[in-house]
Amino acid sequence: MHRKRAYSSKPSALAAAAVLAAALGASNTAQAATWSDAWVHFAYGTRFAEPGYGQSIAKRIVGFSYAGGDGWGTNFFNLDVLMSDAGDPEACAAGANSPSCAAAGAQELYAVYRRTWSYDQISGNKIQWGPINDVKLAMGVDYSAKNTTFGPRVRKLRLGPMVGLNVPGFAEVGLELYKESNHNGFTPYPQGGDVTFNTTYVLAADWGIPFADAQWKWSGYFDHIGAKGYGTVPETLLSTEVMYDVGKALYGAPNKLWAGVQYQYWRNKFGNPASTTPGAKASTPMIRVEYHF
Secondary structure (H helix, E strand, O other): OOOOOOOOOOOOHHHHHHHHHHHHHHHHHHOOOOEEEEEEEEEEEEEEOOOOOOOOEEEEEEEEEEEEEOOOEEEEEEEEEEEEOOOOEOOOOOOOOOOOOOOOEOEEEEEEEEEEEEHHHHHOOOOOEOOEEEEEEEEEEEEEEEOOOOOOOOEEEEEEEEEEEOOOOEEEEEEEEEEEEEEOOOOOOHHHHEEEOOOEEEEEEEEEEEEOOOOEEEEEEEEEEOOOOOOOOOEEEEEEEEEEEHHHHHHOOOOOEEEEEEEEEEEOHHHOOOOOOOOOEEEEEEEEEEEEO
């Protein structure tokens, strides 16, 4: 876990830029959706890890996702509820080692919103620069809460350019400014345990590619986040899944019921060095099911 963190009370240029982007986003309410997809999902894995804990952790994840496009770009929202086993214990007022504390696992809420503004969509001009088929401005917000003693409350802002790639489905890569704050329940940091990190960069990618006549799909995202201040190191997160259209195969209803496998690789989790911090590196296979409305 982070024992020392970079702290700043100064407003960031990224925050100001995000306010401008949010204002632009508000104007998108007049844009009618050109396509949309909403679904619920479930995933389960037994090899999760959390910084400070050396053992593997089992987690059940249930969530809701929405993706849609309009005349200016795309919107994406995801809300996950992550339920850990006792290897990642919830906070206990009597103390973690007290016999009055049940060996209950922690629960976490994690919400993500992403917005893109597409040159292709806004201008009506198609880009064909080799493998590049679009240029975009992307904005993202993350928000979380977890009931452990550490009590993390992640707040993330990200903003920057991305390029779309000419593949079936979609794929995009970009380089964004990244600002994160969190909460540390162990150490009396300023502002009641709230911690603000230095602004850094994130090298990002996400994709959704159908194959085998759209009977299968490969999707996921990748983030490489730079060091955020004293005591932190660059962080790498890959999450990807391969899913089979079970609904189409069994009862002729495409894009309804999907099942498959998911894999997550996380190194230097939350900026903690995996070389010295137990639980800061995880390689987690999962089973995954989605139902689309």
